[in-house]
Amino acid sequence: MDDNHIYGERTGLQLVRMAIELTCPAGVLPSEEAVNLLYGPLPVHEGEALAKAIIETVERLTRE
Numbered sequence: 629m630d631d632n633h634i635y636g637e638r639t640g641l642q643l644v645r646m647a648i649e650l651t652c653p654a655g656v657l658p659s660e661e662a663v664n665l666l667y668g669p670l671p672v673h674e675g676e677a678l679a680k681a682i683i684e685t686v687e688r689l690t691r692e
Contacts, residue, residue: 637671641678648681653688657681 648657658666658677667673 641671641674644678645674648678648685652681652685656684656688
């Protein structure tokens with residue numbers, strides 16, 4: 629796989645992570661290190677953690 633492709637994926641995921649960290653409740657998104665331990669080191673694993681954080685945020689907002 630092309631290294632530039634993976635760099636682009638990681639950059640995009642970092643931007644989504646930043647947006648979640650700035651707008652979502654604390655604790656919905658584990659740190660990058662925790663994601664590596666809980667899910668794995670690949671971009672797809674970061675994407676899974678980000679998706680779960682978004683879902684958790686929506687669930688919290690609809691409960692309130």
